[in-house]
Amino acid sequence: MAAPLILEMRDISKSFPGVKALEHVTLEVRQGEIHAICGENGAGKSTLIKVLGGIYPHGSYEGDIVYNGEEVAFKDIRGSEARGIVIIHQELALIPQLSIAENIFLGNEHSTRGVISWNETSKHAAALLRRVGLHENPETRIADLGVGKQQLVEIAKALSKKVELLILDEPTAALNEEDSQKLLGLILELKANGIASVIISHKLNEVAQVADAITILRDGRTIETIRVAKGEVIDEDRIIRGMVGRDLAHRFPERTSTPGETLFAVKNWTVYHPLDQTRKVVDDVSLHVRRGEIVGLAGLIGAGRTELCMSVFGRSYGTHISGQVFKGDKEIHLRTVSDAIKHGIAYVTEDRKRYGLHLIDTISRNVSLAALRKVSEKFVISEREEATSAEGFRKQMNIKARDVATIVGTLSGGNQQKVVLSKWIFTDPDILIIDEPTRGIDIGAKSEIYGILNQLAADEKAVLFISSELPELLGVCDRIYVLSEGRLTGELSRKDATQESLMKLMTMDRGASNVNNVA
Amino acid sequence: MSTTSPEREVGGQAPQSGAGVASVLRTAFSKNIRQSGMLLALAVIVVYYQIVTHGTTLHPANVSNVIQQNGYILVLAIGMVIVIISGHIDLSVGSVAALTGAVAAQLMIKQHWPWGWAVVAALVVGALIGAWQGFWIAYIGIPSFIVTLSGMLVFRGITFTVLGGRDVGQLPRGFRERTTGFLPKYDLGFGGKVHNLTIVLGLLFALFVVVNQWRDRRVQTRYGAEALPLYLFVGKVAAVVAFLLGFTWLLARYNGYPVVLLILAFLLLTYGFIMKRTVLGRHIYAVGGNSLAAKLSGVKSQRVTFFVFVNMGILAALCGLLITARLNSATQSAGNFFELEAIAAAFIGGASASGGVGTVLGAVIGGLVTAVIANGLSLTSASTGRQYIVRGLLLMFAVAFDIFNKKRVGR
Numbered sequence: 001m002a003a004p005l006i007l008e009m010r011d012i013s014k015s016f017p018g019v020k021a022l023e024h025v026t027l028e029v030r031q032g033e034i035h036a037i038c039g040e041n042g043a044g045k046s047t048l049i050k051v052l053g054g055i056y057p058h059g060s061y062e063g064d065i066v067y068n069g070e071e072v073a074f075k076d077i078r079g080s081e082a083r084g085i086v087i088i089h090q091e092l093a094l095i096p097q098l099s100i101a102e103n104i105f106l107g108n109e110h111s112t113r114g115v116i117s118w119n120e121t122s123k124h125a126a127a128l129l130r131r132v133g134l135h136e137n138p139e140t141r142i143a144d145l146g147v148g149k150q151q152l153v154e155i156a157k158a159l160s161k162k163v164e165l166l167i168l169d170e171p172t173a174a175l176n177e178e179d180s181q182k183l184l185g186l187i188l189e190l191k192a193n194g195i196a197s198v199i200i201s202h203k204l205n206e207v208a209q210v211a212d213a214i215t216i217l218r219d220g221r222t223i224e225t226i227r228v229a230k231g232e233v234i235d236e237d238r239i240i241r242g243m244v245g246r247d248l249a250h251r252f253p254e255r256t257s258t259p260g261e262t263l264f265a266v267k268n269w270t271v272y273h274p275l276d277q278t279r280k281v282v283d284d285v286s287l288h289v290r291r292g293e294i295v296g297l298a299g300l301i302g303a304g305r306t307e308l309c310m311s312v313f314g315r316s317y318g319t320h321i322s323g324q325v326f327k328g329d330k331e332i333h334l335r336t337v338s339d340a341i342k343h344g345i346a347y348v349t350e351d352r353k354r355y356g357l358h359l360i361d362t363i364s365r366n367v368s369l370a371a372l373r374k375v376s377e378k379f380v381i382s383e384r385e386e387a388t389s390a391e392g393f394r395k396q397m398n399i400k401a402r403d404v405a406t407i408v409g410t411l412s413g414g415n416q417q418k419v420v421l422s423k424w425i426f427t428d429p430d431i432l433i434i435d436e437p438t439r440g441i442d443i444g445a446k447s448e449i450y451g452i453l454n455q456l457a458a459d460e461k462a463v464l465f466i467s468s469e470l471p472e473l474l475g476v477c478d479r480i481y482v483l484s485e486g487r488l489t490g491e492l493s494r495k496d497a498t499q500e501s502l503m504k505l506m507t508m509d510r511g512a513s514n515v516n517n518v519a
Numbered sequence: 520m521s522t523t524s525p526e527r528e529v530g531g532q533a534p535q536s537g538a539g540v541a542s543v544l545r546t547a548f549s550k551n552i553r554q555s556g557m558l559l560a561l562a563v564i565v566v567y568y569q570i571v572t573h574g575t576t577l578h579p580a581n582v583s584n585v586i587q588q589n590g591y592i593l594v595l596a597i598g599m600v601i602v603i604i605s606g607h608i609d610l611s612v613g614s615v616a617a618l619t620g621a622v623a624a625q626l627m628i629k630q631h632w633p634w635g636w637a638v639v640a641a642l643v644v645g646a647l648i649g650a651w652q653g654f655w656i657a658y659i660g661i662p663s664f665i666v667t668l669s670g671m672l673v674f675r676g677i678t679f680t681v682l683g684g685r686d687v688g689q690l691p692r693g694f695r696e697r698t699t700g701f702l703p704k705y706d707l708g709f710g711g712k713v714h715n716l717t718i719v720l721g722l723l724f725a726l727f728v729v730v731n732q733w734r735d736r737r738v739q740t741r742y743g744a745e746a747l748p749l750y751l752f753v754g755k756v757a758a759v760v761a762f763l764l765g766f767t768w769l770l771a772r773y774n775g776y777p778v779v780l781l782i783l784a785f786l787l788l789t790y791g792f793i794m795k796r797t798v799l800g801r802h803i804y805a806v807g808g809n810s811l812a813a814k815l816s817g818v819k820s821q822r823v824t825f826f827v828f829v830n831m832g833i834l835a836a837l838c839g840l841l842i843t844a845r846l847n848s849a850t851q852s853a854g855n856f857f858e859l860e861a862i863a864a865a866f867i868g869g870a871s872a873s874g875g876v877g878t879v880l881g882a883v884i885g886g887l888v889t890a891v892i893a894n895g896l897s898l899t900s901a902s903t904g905r906q907y908i909v910r911g912l913l914l915m916f917a918v919a920f921d922i923f924n925k926k927r928v929g930r
Contacts, residue, residue, distance in 0.1 A: 361804070381796055381801060
C-alpha cells in the first residue's frame with residue numbers, strides 16, 4: 001500500500017528569455033518519504049524548487065501544483081511557508097551577528113505588540129535545538145558556529161514554522177563526512193515523525209543511503225522516478241546514466257603515472273592562528289610532491305589543509321609561520337603571493353566565488369589576472385594577446401561560453417572552475433596546489449576536472465590535490481597525506497588506501513597521532 | 520576614447536542568428552547601458568533647455584561658462600571614480616581642495632613665490648595628504664569612510680589656520696590666466712572672427728578619435744569578437760566627430776577652448792588609458808571587484824589602494840588650484856560639498872557602490888549631466904532649493920534606472 005501523495009507537481013514548464021528551464025516536469029512526493037532530486041547543474045532542480053516555494057510566483061510558470069490534495073497557487077515564500085513547505089537553500093540564510101534564538105524566530109518573533117518576549121524565545125529555541133540534537137546555548141552567535149551546526153539551526157528554524165515538507169538544496173555540500181552523517185540521521189528522524197523531505201544532492205552515496213524515491217532531471221525534463229523498495233540497494237550507475245544521458249564508464253580517467261624526482265617539499269611547517277596566537281593550526285608538517293605526481297591531502301574541515309597551503313603560498317594565512325619550503329633541492333622563500341608565482345607555484349583556491357574569481361568580469365580578464373606580465377609590454381596590456389590566450393583556454397578546457405568576453409558570473413560552477421584552473425595554468429606553474437576544485441559542480445564537469453589534473457601530471461607538473469570527497473582522492477591520487485587537527489597523521493599509497501583507512505586517520509586525535517604514525 | 524564599461528552582461532545566451540539591425544543596436548546599447556543612457560539623457564536635456572531658454576543654453580558664451588564653472592568638479596570626479604572602483608570612498612576632497620588652494624595663495628601672496636612653484640607646492644601637499652590617508656586605509660585597514668571623514672574635518676581646520684581667519688585674494692594674473700583663461704589667440708589664416716588655434720586642435724582631436732576607434736575595431740575583429748557592423752561603426756564615429764567639431768565651432772566663435780577644457784581632455788585621455796589598458800588600471804578594478812581574489816592572484820592590493828589615494832590627493836589639489844584661481848581668492852569655505860558632487864557624478868556615470876565597476880568617461884558624463892541641468896535651472900531662474908531637489912532626484916533615478924535594467928535583462 002503506497003502512502004498518499006503530499007505533493008504533486010504536474011506538467012511544470014518555465015522559461016526564461018531564450019531558454020526553457022523546465023519542460024513538463026512531474027514530481028510526486030508521498031507523505032513521510034525522503035525524496036531525492038538528482039541532476040547535473042543546469043538540469044532545472046533549483047528552478048523547480050523555486051516554482052514550488054513561490055519564489056517564481058503562480059502565473060510565471062505553466063502546470064499545476066497539488067499539495068495535500070488541493071491545488072495551490074503561491075504568490076511568494078510566505079504563501080508556501082504558511083502551508084508548511086520550507087526551503088533551506090544551499091547558501092544559508094542566517095544572520096551571523098545574531099544569536100541562534102534570534103535567527104530561529106527571525107520574522108516570526110514571540111512578541112506582543114512589537115515587544116519581544118525573550119524568555120519565551122529562549123525556551124522555545126532550546127526545545128527546538130534539543131529536537132535537532134544541537135547542544136548549544138540559544139544565545140550563541142551564529143558566527144561562532146561551524147557550517148554543520150548552522151545547518152542544524154536552519155532545520156530548527158524550519159521546525160519552528162510547523163514544517164510538513166522540508167526541502168533541502170545541497171544540504172551537505174559544505175559539510176564534512178561526520179556532519180553530513182549527523183544531518184542525514186536527523187532527516188531520517190524527521191521522517192519517523194512524519195515530515196517528508198525533498199533533497200537536492202550531488203552526493204549519490206548519500207542519496208542512496210537515505211532516499212525512498214529518486215527523481216532524475218536532465219535538461220529541464222523528468223527522466224524517471226525510481227522508487228526504492230525496503231532493503232533494496234540503489235544502483236548509483238543507473239542514477240548517473242540518467243543524469244548524464246550516457247554511460248560514465250570512466251568516472252576517473254585512466255592514468256599511468258611515472259613520478260620523477262622530488263619537485264616540491266615542505267619541511268617542519270608550523271602555523272599559528274592569526275587571531276589566537278597560542279593556537280597551532282598547522283603543527284610541524286612535512287610533505288613532498290614528485291614531478292608528474294598527483295598527491296592528495298585528506299582531512300576533515302578544520303584539519304588545517306587549506307591553512308597549510310595558504311600559509312605556504314606567500315604567507316596568505318596565519319602568523320608565526322616557521323618551516324622550510326624547497327623547490328627541487330633548493331630552499332625558496334615565499335614572502336608574498338607574487339614571490340610564490342615567480343617561483344612557479346600556483347594555488348587554485350577553494351571557494352572559487354570568494355577567493356578565485358572576479359564574477360563581474362569577463363573570462364579573459366579573469367584568466368589573465370595572475371599573469372598580466374605575459375600579455376603586457378611595459379605595463380601596457382595588449383588586449384589582443386589577452387583575448388587570444390583566453391580563447392586558447394576556452395577551447396582547450398572546453399569552457400562552455402559564447403566567447404571570452406562572457407561575464408564569469410553567468411557561467412555554471414563547473415565552467416567557473418575551469419576558468420580558475422585556466423588562470424593558474426596560464427602562470428606556467430611547475431607546482432599546482434588545487435583546493436576542492438570539484439565542490440558543487442556536476443558529474444560531467446568533475447570528470448573533466450580529473451582529466452585536467454591527469455594532463456597536468458602528464459606534463460611533468462607536481463600536483464597537490466585537496467579534497468573532502470574520499471572516492472575522488474582514491475580515484476585520482478598516487479599518494480595521499482592525511483591531516484587531523486593540524487598534524488600529519490598518515491601517508492598512504494594508492495594501493496593501500498581505502499575510504500575506511502583514510503577516515504580512521506582523518507579522525508585520529510592529537511594524543512593518538514604521536515604514537516600511531518602510519519607510513 | 521573607447522572606454523567600455525565592465526557592466527554585467529546581458530543574460531548569457533547567444534543572440535539568435537539572423538539578428539536584424541534593431542537587435543544589433545540593442546546589444547550594443549545594453550552592453551553599455553548606463554553610459555549610453557546617460558549620453559542620450561545628456562542630449563535630451565540639452566535640447567530641452569535649448570528650447571525652454573530660447574537658445575541661450577547653446578550660446579557660445581554659456582557653453583564656455585558651463586565648462587569653466589564645472590571643470591574643477593570634473594577633475595575631482597575623475598579621481599573619485601577611481602577611488603570608488605577600488606572599493607573605497609573619499610569624503611575629504613572638498614577640504615583638501617580648500618587647503619591646497621589656501622597654501623598656494625599664501626605662498627604667492629605672503630611669501631611672494633613665483634606662481635609656478637606655488638602650484639607645484641600645492642600639488643605636493645595634495646600628494647602628501649593622499650599618502651597620509653592612503654597609509655591608514657591601505658596598511659592599517661581603517662575603512663576609508665572613517666579616515667576621509669576625519670580628513671574632511673582635519674583639513675578644513677588646517678585651512679582655517681593657514682588662512683588666519685580671512686580670505687586671501689588678488690592672485691597673480693599669470694596664475695589665473697593659465698588656469699581659468701582661454702587659449703592664446705594666434706591668427707593662422709582662418710580669419711579673425713574665429714579662434715584659430717581652437718579650430719586646429721579640434722581637428723586634431725577628431726583625427727585622434729577616428730584613428731583610435733579604427734584601431735580598436737581592428738583588434739576586436741581580429742580575434743573574432745562581435746564588433747559593430749561597419750555601417751553602424753561609421754555612423755557612430757561620424758556622430759562623435761560631428762559632435763566634437765560642432766562643439767569646437769561653438770567655442771571658436773567665442774573665446775576658444777578654455778584652458779580647463781584642455782586640462783580635462785588631458786586627464787580624461789590619460790586616466791582613461793591607465794584604467795583600460797595598463798596593468799595598474801587592471802589591478803585597481805581587481806582590488807575593487809574582489810580584493811581577496813586579487814590578493815591571492817598576486818596583486819599588491821595595499822600598494823594599489825595607497826596609490827589610488829595619493830592620486831586622489833593630487834587631483835584634489837589640482838581642483839583646489841582651479842577653484843582658487845576662478846574665485847581669485849582662497850576662502851575658508853571653498854570646496855564645500857565638492858566631495859558629494861564628485862561622488863554623485865561617479866555614480867550617475869555608472870560606478871557601483873560595491874566597487875570594481877565604473878569608468879572615467881562615465882564619471883565625466885555623469886558630471887556633465889548634473890552641470891547642464893544646474894545651468895538650465897539657473898538660466899530659467901529656478902530657486903536654489905529647487906536646484907538641490909532636482910539634482911538629488913537625478914542621482915536617485917539614474918541609479919534606479921540602472922538597477923531596473925539589470926533586473927529586466929538578468930532574470
